[in-house]
Amino acid sequence: MSEPVVIAVGDLHDVVVGRGVLERVPGLVPDAARQVLVVRPEGLERYASAVAAGLRDAGLVVHEAAVPDAERAKTSAVAAELWAVLGQHAFTRTDVVVSVGGGTVTDLAGFVAATWLRGVPVVHVPTTLLAMVDAAVGGKTGINTAEGKNLVGAFHSPAGVVCDLDVLETLPPADLVAGLAEVVKGGFIADPRILELVEGAPADAARWDSPVLAELVRRKVAVKAEVVAADPREAFRREVLNYGHTLGHAVEQVSGFGVRHGEAVAVGMVFAAELGHRTGTVSDELLARHRSVLAAVGLPTTYDGASFEALLAAMARDKKSRGSLLRFVVLDGLANPVRLEGPDESLLRAALDALAP
Ligand SMILES: NC(=O)c1ccc[n+]([C@@H]2O[C@H](COP(=O)([O-])OP(=O)(O)OC[C@H]3O[C@@H](n4cnc5c(N)ncnc54)[C@H](O)[C@@H]3O)[C@@H](O)[C@H]2O)c1
Ligand SMILES: O=C(O)C(=O)C[C@@H](O)[C@H](O)[C@H](O)COP(=O)(O)O
Ligand SMILES: [Zn+2]
Numbered sequence: 001m002s003e004p005v006v007i008a009v010g011d012l013h014d015v016v017v018g019r020g021v022l023e024r025v026p027g028l029v030p031d032a033a034r035q036v037l038v039v040r041p042e043g044l045e046r047y048a049s050a051v052a053a054g055l056r057d058a059g060l061v062v063h064e065a066a067v068p069d070a071e072r073a074k075t076s077a078v079a080a081e082l083w084a085v086l087g088q089h090a091f092t093r094t095d096v097v098v099s100v101g102g103g104t105v106t107d108l109a110g111f112v113a114a115t116w117l118r119g120v121p122v123v124h125v126p127t128t129l130l131a132m133v134d135a136a137v138g139g140k141t142g143i144n145t146a147e148g149k150n151l152v153g154a155f156h157s158p159a160g161v162v163c164d165l166d167v168l169e170t171l172p173p174a175d176l177v178a179g180l181a182e183v184v185k186g187g188f189i190a191d192p193r194i195l196e197l198v199e200g201a202p203a204d205a206a207r208w209d210s211p212v213l214a215e216l217v218r219r220k221v222a223v224k225a226e227v228v229a230a231d232p233r234e235a236f237r238r239e240v241l242n243y244g245h246t247l248g249h250a251v252e253q254v255s256g257f258g259v260r261h262g263e264a265v266a267v268g269m270v271f272a273a274e275l276g277h278r279t280g281t282v283s284d285e286l287l288a289r290h291r292s293v294l295a296a297v298g299l300p301t302t303y304d305g306a307s308f309e310a311l312l313a314a315m316a317r318d319k320k321s322r323g324s325l326l327r328f329v330v331l332d333g334l335a336n337p338v339r340l341e342g343p344d345e346s347l348l349r350a351a352l353d354a355l356a357p
Contacts, residue, residue, distance in 0.1 A: 007221050010229025012157040015137055015221050017214075021164045025051050025098065026058035028123045028160030032094035035061035037085060039109040040100045041073065042066045047127050047167050048100040055098070063089055071257040073104045074143040076152070082112045086120075096121045096159070102128035102175070103135030103261065107150070110141030114156030121159040128171055129179025129213075130262050132163040133186070133220040134241075138228035148317040149249040155233050163217065168208035177206055178262025180297045181244075183216050185269060186223035188290070189243050189329075189337045194219050195293055202296040239320055240337040243329045244269035247352075250314035254306040266299035267355065274351035275340055276330040286334055302357040308349050 004018025016024050029036060036055055040048035045066075052062045065085055067073040086097075097120060099109035106124045113122035124136035142153025168176060180198070183205075187194030197212055197219075198205045204212040224241065231237035248268030251259055273290040276282030291301045320327040325342040332338045 005218055007218070007225050008229075009138055009157075009225040010232070012139065012229065012232060013160055015161040015163060015225065017132070017163045017165070017217055017221060019164065019166045019214075021162055022047065022050055022125065022167075023054055024162050025123060025125055026054050026060070028162065029055065029058070029060065029096050029098070030094065030121050030159060033060060033096045033121070034094065035063065035089060035091065036096045036098050037082070037089070037091065038062060038064045038098045038100060039082065039105060039112075040064070040066055041069045041102065041105055043069055044101060044127065046170070047125065051098060051100050051125055067105065067108060070102070070104050071144065071252075073108045074150075076143060076145070078108060079112050079115075079143055082109070083116060086112070086116050091116060091120060093117050093120055096123060098123045098125065099136075100125040100127060101131070102126070103131040106131050106136040107140075107142050107153075110139070110156055110158065111143055111153055114141050114154035119156060122156065124158045124161045126161065126163055127167045129168060129176050129217070130182050131179075132165075133179060133217055134182040134224060136161045136163070137221055137224045139232065140234075148314065149253050150319075151317065157232070163221070165208065165214055165217065168213075171208065173206065175260065176208065177298050178260040180205060180216075181262035181266040181269070181294070181299055183220045184293055184297075184299075185241075185243050185265065186220040187293070188269065188331060188334065189240050190223045190227070190335050191219055192335055194223075195289070198293055198297060206297050239327075239339070240329055242320060243337060244272055246315055246318050246320065246326065246328050247271040247311065249318065250311045251303060251305065253314045254310050259305070263300050266294045266301065267303045270294065270301050271303075271351050271355060272328060272330050274354045275328055275343065275347065276332070278347055278350060279330070279340060279343075281330060281332040281338070283333075286331065301355075303355045304357060308352055311352065312345070312348065
């Protein structure tokens with residue numbers, strides 16, 4: 001990528017995408033700020049240190065907090081620890097939270113920023129592919145409870161997002177591939193060119209320094225930006241970004257978060273395609289394309305890790321549910337997401353059976 005690009009999420013916030021762009025972070029911190037809290041995962045100090053140094057050079061008082069890695073960060077206990085840090089440093093409404101990490105950190109730090117003093121600014125510096133193309137964009141924040149995934153949260157738009165593709169050099173390959181699931185999701189729900197790019201060069205799509213990956217990031221951020229701008233608080237349209245997530249979140253939950261979010265979403269998209277195929281809105285070809293494009297980059301397309309009953313119980317807590325009615329996002333042809341409300345249990349069972357290895 002030669003020049004950084006700036007993608008606007010309506011009038012909510014901008015996303016900077018480029019290489020070597022961490023120096024842009026201080027420019028996104030509102031002028032009135034006096035101090036910032038940089039939140040990062042334990043074991044990933046490098047990028048947070050670079051961001052903190054830039055913020056100090058800009059004259060800000062910088063505090064740092066390391067939180068447990070991955071999904072262990074998204075708990076009320078960790079949120080309470082961060083609230084305590086903000087309280088100890090007397091953070092006011094002009095002070096700022098800066099997240100530097102994967103989607104678990106942007107979700108947690110975003111939630112803490114949304115709730116501290118009922119809302120202080122947050123700047124996200126996503127360091128995984130998944131967080132760059134999805135979690136850091138659009139203001140959904142949240143933590144898990146014992147009962148399920150993301151059950152507590154708030155909509156809180158960041159002041160800005162900086163995606164520096166160079167930080168992906170150190171991301172483990174399996175985490176980079178997991179992020180491609182959310183990229184492919186954007187292809188199925190809105191931008192088929194994404195699918196063509198992945199199908200045309202699957203190995204390049206999974207390489208941190210490839211121009212193909214840079215193009216995929218720009219396109220997926222643009223898809224998310226368009227949907228969020230139209231419906232920031234998920235009155236209805238934003239639900240399309242939940243493609244693959246109804247089963248996906250259930251798979252994560254019943255595995256005790258042993259399955260990565262992106263991997264679970266990959267399985268969930270095949271499940272949704274099976275539902276659409278059975279109800280007549282997804283062709284044989286479109287169903288097969290789900291399996292082939294996901295498999296091409298090494299994402300899972302089969303699942304037999306839990307009973308139907310366990311998954312159904314977890315899906316009942318999905319936020320799209322209304323009363324006893326489950327709601328799925330399915331395709332009515334490529335790039336045309338629609339809702340499937342209250343499907344029969346027999347249909348769900350058949351779609352799950354079709355995921356068997
Ligand atoms: N709010 C939203 O709109 C939204 C959207 C999609 C996903 N999410 C959430 O995002 C979370 C998943 O995020 P994720 O896939 O980024 O997982 P993650 O945050 O667990 O990060 C994956 C792993 O990569 C490590 N890591 C991060 N950046 C690195 C780097 N540059 N180099 C080396 N290691 C690095 C992390 O420490 C972690 O071990 C889930 O909780 C999901 O619910 C939220
Ligand atoms: O931004 C959205 O809206 C999404 O649904 C994006 C999803 O990729 C993301 O995983 C989100 O956190 C799921 O939201 P939830 O409301 O089902 O918790
Ligand atoms: Zn997701």
